[in-house]
Each structure stands twice: as C-alpha cells, then as structure tokens.
Amino acid sequence: MGYALPHRRVDNEALAAELGIASGEIEERTGVRSRYYAAEGEGPSDLAKRATAVALAEAGGSPADLDLVIFATMTPDFTFPGSACFLQDKLGCGTTGALDVRAQCAGFLFALEIAHGLLEAGGHRRILVAAGDVHSSGLDFTAAAADVTPLFGDGAAAAVVDAAGEGLLGSVLRTDASALESFWCEYPASRRFPLRFVPADLEARNHFPRIDRERVERDGLEKIVEGVEEVLSQAGLSKQDVNRYVLHHVFPGIAERAARKLGVAERTSYGGRDEAHVASASLPIALCRAREEGLVSSGDLVCLATAGAGVNWGASLVRL
C-alpha cells in the first residue's frame, strides 16, 4: 500500500485569509487543521501514480504484472474517460483493463471489494486498487463557503491486491439514498434540459459541494457504528479481536464520536484532521499513516469504516 499527498500544504491561517474569515474560526467549526492542494494540471491520476509507486515497491513487481486497474474517485481528471485510464497510461500498463467506480467517500472500500470479488472468481491474479480525489479545483473560495471548503483536501492511495493473500476477511457495503441532497454537488447535472451546465451556473455557485451538516453528522455517526458492528458480527468476531480501527468522516469529530460509542477509541486511527476530507482516499491514507506511526503492523487485523455522500457507507476487515 502507499499514499501520496500534493506538495502544497494549506494551513487554516492561509485558508482563512483566502476565504476572508477570521483565523481560528476554521478549526473551531470544522476540526480540520490543514489540507493539501494539488498543483495546476495535477489530477487524481497523478497523485495515484505516486501512491502506486510506493505500493508496488512494497509488494514487489512492476506495473506490467497488474491485470486490472480500479480507480475510485468522485473528482475524475476528466469527465470522461475515467481516471483509471489516465493512471493505466501513466503506469505504462499496456492494454490492462481500467475500471472507474464512483461511490464517493466509501469508494476505496467498494473498489477493494470488487477487486477481491474478481480475484476470487478467477481470471485475475493481481489488481491495483487506487483511490484519489482532487477537490480543491472545485471549491468555493469565498466567505460564503467558510463551513464547507475547509473540510476538503486532495490526495490518493493505492493498494496492490493479490489472489494469494488472505487480505479481505469481510465487508459490509450499503447505500441509503433517501436524503442524497444532504451531501451533494448538483452541477453539472446531465439531467437538466436543455444544457447540463451554462455560464449562469457559475454565477449561481451551484457547482460547489453542499452539506447539510446536521443530517450528515447524524447519518455518519449512525452508519459508521452500524457498519462496524455488522461486519464484526458477520465475521463472528468481537470488538476486541480487531487490532486497530481506522475510521473516517468528513467531520473528524464524528469519526471520533463513533469510536467512543463503539468503545474502541484507544485503538482507533482517524483520517481528516491533518489532510482534511480526501473522500475515496481518506481511509487508506489514514491506514498508511497508522502504519508509519507503528500503530499497526503486518499480520494485524484492521477494521476500516466510513460513511459519506450517497449516503454510501461501509466497513471492511483487512488482514495486513
């Protein structure tokens, strides 16, 4: 596994100045301390290429050994083709298949499950699961978005998954779209007649993400707890059997509350406070960081869980 963050770190002071709000307000309101922003021309596939280099160095082997590239993103390099195609080219993978999935914040867990399904079904031996988002190019940098923009950051992660490994012990993936407008970005909207995006939309600022904080926090807490409990019960394990929990939510405080509610706070790592919400890549970045800090090591049983836009949520048990 590996991860990559853009080189430019943006702290709250710098961002507050850009948004025209008081410094200090951001951390108080969002719990986020900093985030990383991609450079001009740098897309999710560029960040994922760096993450993949780290992952392949650890796994051994070369891009030529991959027989599928899966990319989870909600902010693709281009509207089409998907970012997996761009990554496939940047890695020099020949004619290896490239699959893009859009599952928002839970994208990595969905992509990981697809990879394991394909490996177990046969026909594939080694799959690259990449997740990456570049949010910063699509955010509102005015005071009107002071509660939303600071939440997001850019980054990517990648995992090389082999047929041989024990890997994924179980996962629970769910969607409940009954309140999908609580965390969404409406435009460009292909469903709008006659044009999905027009210059007036820029003025109306409805091409920026919107969050109904109260609803998203309530759903997030409930779904993360539910996901963890369900995946454990499905695997016949207790909370104590897990060496480390990695939880993530767009509001870092929610993941922390979920851990306390589950009674596992002393064994939990979180994404979000330092690199903000990277959506699909947040969980694997947090896992990589926990590993760097020596909080998890080879052979450990790790439970990853998140809930985000959709609402899509998931929890997975991974043997490192």
Added chain:
Amino acid sequence: MGGGRSRIVGVGMHVPDHVVTNADLTLRMETTDEWVQQRTGIRERHHITEDTGAADLGAVAARQALAQAGLRAEDVDLILFATLSPDYDFPASACVLQRLLGVRGAPAIDVKNQCSGFVYGLAVADAFLRTGRARTVLLVGGEVHSTGIDLTTRGRDVGVIFGDGAGAVVLVAEPDSGRGILSTHLHAEGKYAEKLCLESAASRTRPRLSEEVFAGSSPAIFPRMDGRYVFKHAVTRFTEVILEALTANGLTPRDIDLLIPHQANLRISQLVAMGLELPEEKMFNNIERYGNTTAASIPIALCEALEAGKVRPGDVVCLAAFGAGFTWASALIRW
C-alpha cells in the same frame, strides 16, 4: 454459491419519447441526412425534452427487467449503474436510481467506463454473484447525452452520433448448468484517453469550471473526438476481444449465435462482422434508431434482440464494446 454461474433473468429498456431525425438536425447545424447515414448508419436518436436523468430512464428499464425476472427491487443486493453522464456531479446515479426504485440498503455504485461500461459492469456483477457476494444484481446502462453535446455546426462530428436511453438487466446466481456468463475480458489503453473525451469538469484544471470552459473553437465543456483514430482502433480491438472470449472458451466465430456489439457506428460493426466472417443475421444492430447511447447501447440492443426472438436458450451470445479510454471488453454468454 462457489462454482455457480451468473445468468441474466430479466431485461428492460427505455428511451425518451422525442425522436430527433437527421433531418431535424439539419435545422440546427450544417449536415445532411445522407452524410450522417453514410458515415454512421444513424437515421434518428432520442433526446429528452424536459429535466430527465439517466437514473429516470434507468428506473423505467429496471422495473421492466425486475418484472420480467419475477423479482422485486427489494430482492436486489447490488445496484451497478454504468454511465458517463451522471444525473449530478455527485453522488452517483446508482444512488438516484435506488431512491427512484423506493428501496434502501443495497450498495449502489456507478461504473464509469464509457462505451465499455456495461460489459465492465457485467464483469463486476458476475464476480459478485459467482463468489456469493450477491444473489441478485441490477445492472443498468443509462445516458443522457443530449444536454452535454454541441448541437451546432461546430460540434456536429460528435453531436450527430449520441442519443439518450437506458437498458437494464437483472442477474442472479445459479448452480452451474452450463448456462449464463461464461467469461468476461477487460482492456484499456489510456494513452489514447484524449482521442475521445470530455474534459470539463476536469479536476486537474484549476478552477475546474470557469468562463473558459465555454470558450474557443472546441470548448472543454463539450466532448471531442478524433473520429478516424477511434474508428481504426475500434475495428481492431473489437475483433481482438471477441476472439479472446471465444478462445478462452474453446470456441470459434462459427459458434457465435448472436453478436451484440456496442452500437458505436454501423460501419465499425459491419467491418468487425466481415473480419470474423460472421453472416449478417448473426449480428444485431439498432443504431439506426437510437444513435450511440454508450453504456446503454448493449442492454437496449439485447432487449430488442430478445423481443425479436433472435436469442434462444442455449445460444452463444457475444457482447463486445469499444470506446473512450480507450477501453474495450467482451462477454460470452450461453443463453
């Protein structure tokens, strides 16, 4: 369910009512019916005429497919939506579809693989079913292109090709009786990503949406295509991936009962069939009536082929696609 197979047990399709003929297009751009037919085989396509999303079209197709399968939306434990024209920027159209079907709980995700999206989705569905990860999968291919193409003379090379529509299939896992999906084959070659693409909203451009995306002779908000390049690669890769599927199952082109190619361009399909020495009646095309509906074209064509009685139990059906990415893929099915 290890060792089982996945089988399509229901199909459905839906297109908007409004038909746009080549003659209609000549009122908006400099082109002729003859020019469009000669190069693409397309006579007409369907466009939405009021706010309608890929998920709205997909929901109608999905209900038909579920009814045909004798299943309810509650029975579905995975929703896959193949589209390159999602209803909203996010979340995915699969989420919108789930709500339209009035259910909650089953995971719902979009597969974004352009023209190959349906076959890539089929590979994912097949893996989930064969490994017991799901028992019933709803796979929809749906697109609303008409709101994102340039229907003036400037954009005519792309504008005349695409149509709106959706197709759906319901798949279930069964003990292996020899029927069902035999294999799937997925490929891509990202070095040609910009030969057929839609740049904006491009997250790698800062800001990704601005006045600039509307500017220039080829605005980034509309798709662009190097038609000749795509055509040449399509013929080669279609043929290659169909042969790959056949070889993997110890079969030859003579064993194909029906080939359903992605409806990219009638001339491409004809050249592929010629190369495989496949007689005309063993290939199904309906591009003349729908244009290129990308991820929706194969399930729409499958639906019509079944209705026309062109597929019988035991038949070897080959689905194949090629498109933007480039991505290409095939699936071999024993019906």
